[in-house]
Amino acid sequence: MTRTGPLRRGQEVAPGYPVIEHVRRGEAYDTYDAWSRRRYSRCFVKAVRPNLAAEREVGDALVAEGELLLSCTHPYIVRAYEVAEAANGTPVLVMETLGGATLESLLDDGERRLTTRELGYLGQQLCSAIRYLHDRGYLHLDLKPGNIIAEFGRARVIDLGVARPPGPSRGGTGTPRCMAPEQVRGGTVGPPADVWGIGLVLYESATGCQPFADAPEDHPQLTRTAPPVRSARRLPKALAETIDGCLRPRPEDRPTLPHLHDVLAEATGEEQPP
Structure with missing residues (x-):
């Protein structure tokens, strides 16, 4: 049997x-x-x-x-x-066995929201990991709170199961309400798709809600934009505008990872390495 x-x-x-x-x-x-x-x-x-x-x-x-x-x-x-x-x-x-919990479980269905400084550290670490992955010729394409382990103040990215090189892609590879619009539709997929993923993680970590979670359709990111993050949470203007920018429908309108990293560094208030 x-x-x-x-x-x-x-x-x-x-x-x-x-x-x-x-x-x-x-x-x-x-x-x-x-x-x-x-x-x-x-x-x-x-x-x-x-x-x-x-x-x-x-x-x-x-x-x-x-x-x-x-x-x-x-x-x-x-x-x-x-x-x-x-x-x-x-x-x-x-x-390796990781000793922390997923960011998804820490956010606890909207009961927990990260401070501005925590958002800065989380975002910087995600940018660091994803820039490294991009330099090696791969996109992650499935960034979400469930694929991030918080371990002793460090974010650890897991599950590279749909990672692939940039270029033409068939639609629908990833988590339905987390995918960038170009991932849903298919076609050319590049680094802006992971910028979208980081932005979505930061949005949910800041507000306690995923902007597309309650929509009745499978892929609401194709027909609507995320509400401004400041409609749900007071944040520094530059940080809020950058998170909103990550979730722009057109990939060419999203910030680059270096720019996103610099804005997040300001949120931590710490001097950055040269």
Whole structure:
């Protein structure tokens, strides 16, 4: 009988990686808190769901994500240890265990809002990670509070599952209400799509609400613009205008990442490195 459910405690995801706890089941992957017998430590493991083992593109996508993460060495991007192989031959992505919670859970359904200074630090760290990724020839394309771990004052970007080089793209790859309009429509996608993602994260972190979450349609960002952030929260004018600018419908109208970083640096009130 073919197993379709997630692994239980003690079963191995891959040789040397017994399960401590199943964390989450997504559309294509299971994630686990596991023990690394080689490292004598916990690790976070992403594995192909058993019922999708024969779907080669699912495994190929996980290998691509793993190879990209293995090539990255950045303090604000989750670290990968290796791409291992499960008993059924499917790939298994082994990553470090992060000690914090997702930004999504910290915002607590609008009950928590970041201070201006916290917004500055968060945004700077996201800009740093994404500029590094862009310099390596990739876009993240799925920035949202659920894909950011807050760990001891640092933001850690996770889930590079839809990351890809800039250029022509088919529409609809990403999280429906988080995608930049050009991601939804398809066509040429470039760095402004990630500027949109950072802007959306900062908007929600500042106001406690996602500007497109309550719309009845699947892709409200195609037919409406986000309300000005100052309609929901008092912020310094330059910071508010820049966050609003990140969410402009036309990619060429959004600020660049260096400009966004500079505005966020002013919000922290600290002197920046040369």
